[in-house]
Amino acid sequence: MKLLLxxxxxxxxxxxxxxxxxxxxxxxxGKFDQAQPILExxxxxxxxNLKTIEYLGDISGYNKSWxxxxxxxxxxxxxxxxxxxYYYKYGGALGMKSLEVNKFKxxxxxxxxxxxxxxxxxxxxKHIEARWALIELNLxxxxxxxxxxSKAIKYSxxxxxxxxxxxxxxxxxxxxxxxxxxxxEQQYKRAILIGGSKVCYQKLADLYKNKxxxxxxxxxxxxxxxxxx
Numbered sequence: 324m325k326l327l328l329x330x331x332x333x334x335x336x337x338x339x340x341x342x343x344x345x346x347x348x349x350x351x352x353g354k355f356d357q358a359q360p361i362l363e364x365x366x367x368x369x370x371x372n373l374k375t376i377e378y379l380g381d382i383s384g385y386n387k388s389w390x391x392x393x394x395x396x397x398x399x400x401x402x403x404x405x406x407x408x409y410y411y412k413y414g415g416a417l418g419m420k421s422l423e424v425n426k427f428k429x430x431x432x433x434x435x436x437x438x439x440x441x442x443x444x445x446x447x448x449k450h451i452e453a454r455w456a457l458i459e460l461n462l463x464x465x466x467x468x469x470x471x472x473s474k475a476i477k478y479s480x481x482x483x484x485x486x487x488x489x490x491x492x493x494x495x496x497x498x499x500x501x502x503x504x505x506x507x508e509q510q511y512k513r514a515i516l517i518g519g520s521k522v523c524y525q526k527l528a529d530l531y532k533n534k535x536x537x538x539x540x541x542x543x544x545x546x547x548x549x550x551x552x
Contacts, residue, residue, distance in 0.1 A: 343375065355382045371402055380412060389420035407447035414439030415456060433469065436460065449485050454478040458493050462500050472497065488518035492526060504535050524548040 343365050349358035359382050366375050380395030396413035403409065418436045421429040437460060443453040457478045464470030475497050483490020495510030511527040524544055532541035 343369075343372075347374070347378065350378045350382070355385055358382065373399060373403060376402075377409075377412075380416070384412075384416055384419075387419070389416050389423065392416040393420060405446060407443040407450050407453070410439045410446065411443040411450065411453045411456070414443070414453075418456070418460070433460075433464065437469065451482065451486055451489055454482050454485075455489070455493060458482075458497065462497065472501065488514050488520070488523065491517065492523065495526060495530075499530060499534065502534075504530065508535070519551060521548065 346358045346361035383392035393416045399409040414436050421432040440453045440456045443450050458475045461471050461475040479493040491510045491514035495507040498507035514523040528541040528544040531537045
């Protein structure tokens with residue numbers, strides 16, 4: 324009788340576990356539409372499962388459902404306020420939402436967007452993505468509401484200490500944004516020397532092709548990429 328009772332107690336738990344694993348596999352495989360209802364159903368009986376909430380937040384972000392993404396990431400921050408990535412993702416979703424509302428309302432959201440990225444860095448001093456986000460924020464915002472090239476450069480310099488490739492790429496991005504194409508070219512070349520990834524070559528090739536109007540140089544960059552050792 325005790326054995327039978329144990330089976331009845333354990334069986335629902337096994338079903339829940341299998342349900343989560345199925346939803347997680349679909350998520351990892353990029354089958355978000357199939358993963359979403361499974362994970363939502365699992366969350367009903369496991370409302371504090373961090374990974375499930377994060378997956379659903381990511382799916383909402385992928386679908387550009389920013390309100391839902393904000394709700395999920397905000398819940399993550401509440402459940403685990405020491406996790407840097409939750410603040411980074413919350414700030415990102417909030418930032419994307421600010422692009423869809425009127426300018427007056429958007430301005431009221433900027434402070435929380437910035438503070439979320441800064442909190443991510445405070446919790447994880449080596450957080451690369453949060454610094455990239457702050458660089459972009461400082462480039463795009465007018466100075467009157469906190470935009471600042473010097474702040475963007477500050478975060479780029481911090482990136483170079485953590486990840487030299489990201490440091491040179493971000494500084495090249497800043498120079499390119501302000502039409503300092505020759506300087507951007509040198510930064511991207513340094514990134515290629517250190518990293519040599521496709522992203523590095525892509526940034527330099529795009530600069531030549533789209534900004535400096537030198538398609539021959541862009542083609543040469545891709546030739547170098549294909550022939551690299």
